[in-house]
Amino acid sequence: MADHRTITRDAIAATERLIRRHVRHTPVMTVDMADFGLPARPVALKLELLQHTGSFKVRGAFANLLGRKAPAAGVTAASGGNHGAAVAYAARAVGVPARIFVPSVTSPAKLDLIRSYGADLVVAGERYADALAACEDFVRESGALAVHAYDQTETLLGQGTVGLEIEADAPDLDTLLVAVGGGGLIGGIAAWFGGRIKIVAVEPEAAPTLRRALDAGRPVDAPAGGLAADSLAPKRIGDLMFPIAQAHVADALLVTDDEIRAAQRALWDATRLVAEPGGAAAFAALLSARYRPGPTERVGVLLCGANTTAVRFD
Numbered sequence: 001m002a003d004h005r006t007i008t009r010d011a012i013a014a015t016e017r018l019i020r021r022h023v024r025h026t027p028v029m030t031v032d033m034a035d036f037g038l039p040a041r042p043v044a045l046k047l048e049l050l051q052h053t054g055s056f057k058v059r060g061a062f063a064n065l066l067g068r069k070a071p072a073a074g075v076t077a078a079s080g081g082n083h084g085a086a087v088a089y090a091a092r093a094v095g096v097p098a099r100i101f102v103p104s105v106t107s108p109a110k111l112d113l114i115r116s117y118g119a120d121l122v123v124a125g126e127r128y129a130d131a132l133a134a135c136e137d138f139v140r141e142s143g144a145l146a147v148h149a150y151d152q153t154e155t156l157l158g159q160g161t162v163g164l165e166i167e168a169d170a171p172d173l174d175t176l177l178v179a180v181g182g183g184g185l186i187g188g189i190a191a192w193f194g195g196r197i198k199i200v201a202v203e204p205e206a207a208p209t210l211r212r213a214l215d216a217g218r219p220v221d222a223p224a225g226g227l228a229a230d231s232l233a234p235k236r237i238g239d240l241m242f243p244i245a246q247a248h249v250a251d252a253l254l255v256t257d258d259e260i261r262a263a264q265r266a267l268w269d270a271t272r273l274v275a276e277p278g279g280a281a282a283f284a285a286l287l288s289a290r291y292r293p294g295p296t297e298r299v300g301v302l303l304c305g306a307n308t309t310a311v312r313f314d
């Protein structure tokens with residue numbers, strides 16, 4: 001059984017060296033919150049939405065495909081969309097077949113992206129849990145290598161490389177806001193920082209997976225709906241990351257769908273950045289004042305995904 005104690009700084013640094021040539025070191029951009037109608041304050045935005053496939057997920061995908069041997073049956077994954085696109089992209093890069101299972105709530109932008117990388121795409125059920133069950137059936141039948149979206153050692157190590165880059169490029173941060181679905185991203189980042197900065201989770205009110213788990217003291221089932229259901233709405237938080245969150249995540253804040261939409265619009269209007277709902281959720285906490293930083297607090301926000309058709313160029 002996987003052990004969260006293997007998700008260490010040394011292991012994350014080794015993973016970064018393993019995947020480095022396949023991923024982008026995405027930039028950090030400083031913005032002034034005055035541009036968003038709030039009191040002037042510099043905020044560091046980690047632009048992981050500029051990553052290959054439009055999200056951070058490609059890091060965990062390559063960590064799995066380069067760190068584990070795929071059989072002749074190839075690889076498979078269940079996904080709300082971004083993880084599936086990342087696994088399909090990584091599988092194409094290393095030359096193995098991929099079958100991706102997604103729920104019907106997956107956005108058209110993400111379906112098109114997965115298909116564009118040559119994967120076999122299967123729509124199974126209405127929610128991520130349905131797609132995961134279908135994927136697990138396929139693994140038993142075929143022997144394909146399963147690449148879990150968040151509850152897998154290699155996945156957390158890959159996502160933890162985002163934290164490594166943030167520390168290198170914005171070493172003076174006090175606080176980092178990170179959106180949460182299954183918890184692979186925030187788990188890897190929190191393991192990297194190990195309490196040296198404050199990590200704050202942000203979730204949709206309609207999918208409070210980490211909030212429910214922290215309140216219960218263990219992973220428990222949570223609602224799985226809302227605007228960001230294709231990226232931030234698994235049935236429950238990952239077992240592997242939960243002890244890391246208990247130790248190193250300061251709080252789990254909830255934002256509404258309207259606040260997420262407002263954050264998407266504000267990011268576009270002020271910076272011309274296109275963020276999907278899940279990608280804008282962390283910024284929504286700052287914009288809506290769900291998170292109120294102190295007067296001298298140095299805040300960073302992770303913008304983690306861009307796969308949306310919200311902006312069209314006709």
